[in-house]
Amino acid sequence: MNLSIEGLPGLSGARNAATRAAVAIVALVLGACGGGASTATTDPEPLASCDPANAATAAECGSVIVSFTDADGDFLNYTVDVLSLTLETANGRVVETLPRETRINFTDYVDLTELVAVASVPPATYVAGTIRFDYTDAEVFVAAGDGSKEAVVTDQAGSPLAQAELRIRLSNRDQLTVRRGLQSLLQLDFDLAASHVVDIAPTPATAVAEPFIVAEVTPVDEKETRVRGPLVEVDEATGEYIVALRPFHHRDGDFGRMAVQTNEETEFEINGESYIGADGLQALAAAGRGTPTVAGGTLDVAERRFTAAIVLAGSSVPGARRDAVVGNVIARDGDILTVRGATIIPHDRRAHFHDDVLVQIGPETKVFKDGDRLADTGIDAISIGQRVTIRGSGPDAMRTTSDANSPQILFDATAGAVRMHVTHLSGVVNTVVNGQVDIALQAIDRRRADIFDFSGTGTSPDLDADPGNYEVATGNLTLADFSAGKPIAVRGFPEAFGVAPPDFKGRTVIDFTEVRSALGVGWGQDGTTAPFLSMGADGLVLDNQNPAIDVRHYIKQGTVLIDLTALESGTAIVPPGSGRTLYVIKTADSLRQYSDFAEFADDLATSLDGVTSVRSMFARGQYDVDSNVFTAFKLGVYLLEP
Numbered sequence: 001m002n003l004s005i006e007g008l009p010g011l012s013g014a015r016n017a018a019t020r021a022a023v024a025i026v027a028l029v030l031g032a033c034g035g036g037a038s039t040a041t042t043d044p045e046p047l048a049s050c051d052p053a054n055a056a057t058a059a060e061c062g063s064v065i066v067s068f069t070d071a072d073g074d075f076l077n078y079t080v081d082v083l084s085l086t087l088e089t090a091n092g093r094v095v096e097t098l099p100r101e102t103r104i105n106f107t108d109y110v111d112l113t114e115l116v117a118v119a120s121v122p123p124a125t126y127v128a129g130t131i132r133f134d135y136t137d138a139e140v141f142v143a144a145g146d147g148s149k150e151a152v153v154t155d156q157a158g159s160p161l162a163q164a165e166l167r168i169r170l171s172n173r174d175q176l177t178v179r180r181g182l183q184s185l186l187q188l189d190f191d192l193a194a195s196h197v198v199d200i201a202p203t204p205a206t207a208v209a210e211p212f213i214v215a216e217v218t219p220v221d222e223k224e225t226r227v228r229g230p231l232v233e234v235d236e237a238t239g240e241y242i243v244a245l246r247p248f249h250h251r252d253g254d255f256g257r258m259a260v261q262t263n264e265e266t267e268f269e270i271n272g273e274s275y276i277g278a279d280g281l282q283a284l285a286a287a288g289r290g291t292p293t294v295a296g297g298t299l300d301v302a303e304r305r306f307t308a309a310i311v312l313a314g315s316s317v318p319g320a321r322r323d324a325v326v327g328n329v330i331a332r333d334g335d336i337l338t339v340r341g342a343t344i345i346p347h348d349r350r351a352h353f354h355d356d357v358l359v360q361i362g363p364e365t366k367v368f369k370d371g372d373r374l375a376d377t378g379i380d381a382i383s384i385g386q387r388v389t390i391r392g393s394g395p396d397a398m399r400t401t402s403d404a405n406s407p408q409i410l411f412d413a414t415a416g417a418v419r420m421h422v423t424h425l426s427g428v429v430n431t432v433v434n435g436q437v438d439i440a441l442q443a444i445d446r447r448r449a450d451i452f453d454f455s456g457t458g459t460s461p462d463l464d465a466d467p468g469n470y471e472v473a474t475g476n477l478t479l480a481d482f483s484a485g486k487p488i489a490v491r492g493f494p495e496a497f498g499v500a501p502p503d504f505k506g507r508t509v510i511d512f513t514e515v516r517s518a519l520g521v522g523w524g525q526d527g528t529t530a531p532f533l534s535m536g537a538d539g540l541v542l543d544n545q546n547p548a549i550d551v552r553h554y555i556k557q558g559t560v561l562i563d564l565t566a567l568e569s570g571t572a573i574v575p576p577g578s579g580r581t582l583y584v585i586k587t588a589d590s591l592r593q594y595s596d597f598a599e600f601a602d603d604l605a606t607s608l609d610g611v612t613s614v615r616s617m618f619a620r621g622q623y624d625v626d627s628n629v630f631t632a633f634k635l636g637v638y639l640l641e642p
Contacts, residue, residue: 050122050180052095061120062178063256064186065304066097069113069223070106071191071518071620074198075207076148076341077353079105079139083132083163087176089124097121097186100253101134103350105343106190110446112224112296113187115306116247118256126176135161140207141353144200146451148341148355151198151205156525161209176217183304187219193518194618194636197552210616210638214593218301220580220634221516221620225299227258227306230292231313234285239263241284243293249319249351260295261307267373271314272366272417274373284313292320310370316417318389319345325357325390325411328423328445329382331453332497335361337382339390340451344411359390362414369420369493371507377420383497384454384465385444385504387421425490425504426512426560430469432479436502437509439488441470442560458500465494465503473502477509487512487557487625512557512625519573519619519630521564522552527613527640532570535605537598539574552616555623555630562625572629573619584636604637613640 050060066085082102088094097119108114138161141148153161178184191214196207229243239262245255268280275283284291294317295308318324327342342357367377382388392413424446427439441449449467458464465471472490482488492506521542523531528548533541544553544564555562555571564571575581575597583600585592585607594600608614614637621632 050120052120052122058120060123060180062123062180063183064097064117064119064121064176064178065115065183065258066117066119067113067115067185067187067225067299068104068106068109069187069189069219069221070109071189071193071221074142075107075140075151075192075196076143077105077139077141077343078107078192079103079353081134081137083134084130085132086130087121087126088128088130089122090127093122093124095119095121099255102247102250104248105139105351105353106192108343112226113219113299114247115225115227115245115258115299116255118183118245118258120256121178123178123180126178130165132163132165133161134163136163139353141355142198142200142205142207144205146448148353149200149203149205151200151207153196153207153209156208156210158206158208185217185219185301185304187216189214189216189219189221191618191620191636193520193556194616197522197550214582214584214591214636216582218580220582222298222301224296225306226294226296227260227308228292228294228317229255229258230290231284231287232257232289234281236278236281236285239278239281241281241293249345258306260293260297260311261305262311263307266297266308267310267371269310269312269316269368269373269419272316274368276373280311284311287314292317294318315391318391319347319351321347322391322393322416323347323411324392325359325388327357327388328447329384329386329388330356330447330451332382332384332456335379337361337388337390338453339388340447357411359392359411359413361390361416361418364415365413366417367420368417370422379418380498381420381496382418383494383500384452384457385423385425385494387423387445389419389421391416391418420493422491422507423493423504425470425472425492426515426557427470427488427490429482429484429486429488431484432482435474435476437472437474437479437482437488437490437506438469439472439490441467454503456498457495457503459498463501465500470504471500471502472504472506472509474506474509477506479509481511482509487560489515512560512623514622515557517621517623517630518556519564519571519621519623519632520552520554520556520617522550522616523548523614524550525615527615529608529610529613531608531614531617535601535608537601539572539597540601540604541570541572544570557623562623567628569628572627573632573635574629576621576631576633579633581632582634583632586636586638587641600635607639611642614638615640 051057085097086094140151142151199206229246232242232244234241241260245258264277268275270283291313293313295311297308299306315321324345325342327339329337330340331338337359339357342354344354345351361379365379369377390413392411393415426443427441430438454465489510490506491508494504533543544567553564583594616638618636619632620634623630
């Protein structure tokens with residue numbers, strides 16, 4: 001795929017060098033696979049019969065489902081405004097896919113994808129587009145020690161980013177085709193880790209941007225999908241309901257219609273009451289048009305069909321009628337929870353980040369558990385490490401402590417509710433016995449284990465959970481492949497408070513070689529002309545000892561960082577044997593995209609002619625520590641052309 005970024009008028013303020021740099025460092029591509037080809041294009045159907053603004057012609061239009069996702073990085077919060085996303089046909093017709101500006105916290109979307117809009121557009125082949133970002137009111141926080149630190153996003157010259165307008169051009173081979181009466185899919189993936197070099201030393205911290213933003217018609221990395229919006233109608237006969245899509249935490253606006261499929265296993269929580277299957281759908285219908293909803297489930301990419309695993313509606317939606325707090329419980333003192341990395345979702349204001357929030361719970365607090373609606377869950381079920389969404393009684397109950405040195409939000413959930421989410425552990429195996437694995441705990445939901453206070457988790461103080469030997473009950477899960485010293489990931493729930501051991505009930509146990517890992521490496525402002533020891537159709541071998549390697553040189557598995565420069569041999573980067581893949585070569589004014597690794601490697605080898613240098617590289621996939629092989633399903637290389 002060939003793409004060019006042009007300087008455009010309309011940026012706020014003067015078009016100085018810093019502004020031009022802000023535009024130049026962003027690259028976006030619409031497409032899914034293949035390399036560059038002819039630029040000739042044809043519209044699949046005439047455009048004149050469809051006017052998205054005219055309801056009378058709606059049947060003549062097609063639609064585009066727009067979604068956002070992200071990859072794991074060092075950011076605890078990364079909230080920016082997306083002002084617009086337009087698409088353009090070969091004959092110059094421009095359509096807007098976002099009905100209004102959209103405020104996005106990309107860190108919410110490491111483990112899931114959010115459907116942002118379903119835009120009605122004329123049937124056409126879309127060959128270009130424009131996306132506009134606004135950083136002037138950005139809210140960005142990075143991990144710093146045991147807490148967080150505010151950060152400023154800058155361009156390469158150190159100037160804070162403001163508004164940036166990006167022009168996108170597409171080749172014929174990788175195109176977004178919209179047909180009458182059918183839905184197409186466009187997923188935007190903003191890889192925060194690959195897109196920034198973070199320096200936490202200054203105050204505020206700095207995040208130098210070099211964004212890798214790609215858009216995929218057929219997403220490579222499939223994740224849980226979330227759909228939000230007020231209810232439009234329910235069809236109990238088909239098990240389907242329709243929402244007026246309203247992404248993130250917007251309280252007004254209509255971003256298009258989206259159908260949500262349910263089945264006999266779909267869990268519902270509606271106005272604080274639990275249901276399942278048809279009973280839940282019936283209760284949703286009774287709640288009425290306009291009822292706020294949020295659903296988590298899976299999107300069938302081929303069929304453009306979303307099926308919900310869990311549906312929240314009415315007062316059960318965080319921030320709909322009550323304030324909400326989302327984060328992990330790092331300590332508990334009686335009925336006071338300390339929630340770390342909290343996103344506060346007021347019912348009458350926009351969401352914002354706060355490092356720690358103190359939450360008061362009580363006997364009347366309702367407790368729900370994802371995937372187990374029949375669980376006997378009182379407040380004692382909430383223990384250390386638990387990922388939670390907590391709904392409280394309103395802003396009049398929120399106040400700060402008098403301790404100016406440690407201001408905390410006090411959140412009243414005594415008449416509210418707590419929903420416990422699946423929690424992710426990572427660590428190294430100590431011992432394996434039948435039905436249990438004991439691990440040296442490294443992280444909970446990507447937060448270091450040493451920030452969690454496990455006091456009170458055990459039946460007695462001497463039985464409190466020990467992160468050095470954290471006991472995970474595994475039931476009937478297969479543990480034959482695990483042995484002492486093996487990295488491991490576990491998904492499940494902490495044992496109830498005061499009940500350990502065991503400390504955690506695992507639902508899944510995963511070898512770290514199967515865990516999504518990230519590779520990132522940079523070679524400074526000038527780059528290097530020799531980043532690899534070898535290049536070929538079977539893979540790349542990274543020169544880990546290249547003297548130009550800068551501060552970015554790691555493989556990240558959960559919170560575990562592996563220093564590339566400390567490895568004895570070059571790291572092999574190879575394609576997987578099957579599945580969807582995406583390989584990207586980015587320059588200052590183009591981005592070429594491939595699904596075939598051999599074509600990508602051939603282009604890369606040709607480009608590295610001894611004069612062109614590589615500035616940075618990122619990859620997503622699985623890493624095998626023993627063989628020092630990184631299997632990449634997504635890989636991007638940023639070239640500095642002379």
